[in-house]
Amino acid sequence: MWTAVRCWARQNPVIVDLALVGVVYLCTLIAFGARFSERPSAHPMATDALLAAAATAPLLARRRAPFWALGIATAVCVIVQATGGEVAPLITPLSVALYNMAVRTERRTAWTAAAVTAACTIGPAVLWAPGLLLGPQRLGALTWIGLATALGDSVRSQRAYVKALTERATRAERNREEEAARRVTDERMRIARELHDVVAHELTLITTQSSISIHLGQRDPAVLVDNLVAIRNHSKQALDELRAIVGLLTQPGDGATPRDPVPGLHRLEELVASFARAGLRVEVVKEGEKQSLPSAVDLAAYRIVQEALTNVRKHGGVDVARLRVGFGHDAVRITVENSGSVNAAAPDNSASGGTGRGLISIRERTAAVGGQVVVGRRPQGGFSVDARLPFVRPVRMAEQPSGVGR
Structure with a gap:
């Protein structure tokens, strides 16, 4: 379910941005209205609505211009406090802009921007508004600024970690495919060597003995018979070795596995004798x-x-x-x-x-x-x-x- 929602959000970023800005704008207006019910605001409601729109609208460009979105929201906060208002109603758009900044930039950049935003937000309140240096309003604003930046930084780190894992898995899969292709090539070359050695050796002997039979067979039938027997033996040996090599290519269950011993130096005398028969x-x-x-x-x-x-x-x-x-x-x-x-x-x-x-x-x-x-x-x-x-x-x-x- 959550995966489907995320896929839909990636495919429709404009709709997501419009919905986010709408929700943030309504939360900001509600915050202005709550402040007005507690005590009269320094601005008329229409002015508060315009200030809320000015702080919220730049969030539409938060993906392409995170610095501008945060800068405009911070500037609106400074203007509100300079004209006798409070920064509390504007914490929502400010927090969204800080979260967006932390998600889309490096950690040092994000926390530097958060420190500058805190200075620009709390500094005017200290200069122009009476009260404690770290009263509830100012401490609350600092808390929201820190929480938004920390949350954005955490999400960015998690996304980077997931991306690294994905790239590592992709690279491992590519390496496995390359290794499999290399092994297939090595096996093909090994089989080609075996086939070449078997065919070249046995057919050379068969050809030589056939030539001898053609020249000497009419004058000496015994030589002809001996050469024909040798040709038969070499042909059978070549077929046995080819059958053993081809048997390596069969899958389990395709037939009986060849049981002939692998050639080695223990067959050296037999090999030398075959060349002796070939002259x-x-x-x-x-x-x-x-x-x-x-x-x-x-x-x-x-x-x-x-x-x-x-x-x-x-x-x-x-x-x-x-x-x-x-x-x-x-x-x-x-x-x-x-x-x-x-x-x-x-x-x-x-x-x-x-x-x-x-x-x-x-x-x-x-x-x-x-x-x-x-x-x-x-x-x-x-x-x-x-x-x-x-x-x-x-x-x-x-x-x-x-x-x-x-």
Whole structure:
């Protein structure tokens, strides 16, 4: 109910101002009439009505000109007292003007205006009217001036507090939306990396083995059968990994959650064997004592090896690659090298059909676990990928940009 009234008042400010001025004017006239019944006023009733109108009418402009509304009401009070009248009947418009001033201005300004108004209101009474310095009339006027200013200041403070809470809630909601959008983007990029790594690796092996089958199958049926079996196995593995990735996008109840283990360095021998069947021999060197890695680091290490060897198979122009896996006390280091020609190791993207997504994926996976990676040509020829993946994510991540994408 009260909320509806406030909404209506905000939508009809002119009607509210007219009603307020009318009520204040009637209260002022009643106060003048009460004073006249107690003892004759210093002015005729018509003059009192004009003075009441002069003090009340400026309240119509109280929203746009609060200083003028208060100044005119104060001036009328001074005039009334200078001509032998009393300020008590004009307390109502004066209090409304002071309340309006306190609501629409800062605290220091409002209380300064209240002090000036009190001086201008009580000062003439002390000079021109007999009686005690702080008699009942003057003390009552001071009390109303203080109450009106205090009430207006309280309302202003409450409105400022509510506004601050509203802005804070709005800002928090906006931050939540931005955070949700950022998480959606991060998840989309993560899924894109997974899809790229799976498709690029498996299809590269399938394409290579298909080419071998075309050239050697007619002369050696056994090679054809072996390659077809390998193609079938790689296709099945690719479908299983794609099914696992797509399963992450399903909602609860949309189907069974994939139960396949997440790829990691425990599948390194299987990965190397798949490249061997595709014609790339990988020399593996393991250093340090093997440790149990966090799942994110384990997956990143596996995908980095997979993508680096895929690049060698597609672009290196060599049959041998070297893989070094070193386990330290706080990090695992992955190094993949080949001795292919510079042009073959990093061909032009337009000629090879590459998009640069592979090396970007390596850098993104390394940065995601707080590691560093160096990708580029070797001084003695060929190409290398050297990644260091810490077991514990550091406070600040650093990455050494280098190399070019395919």
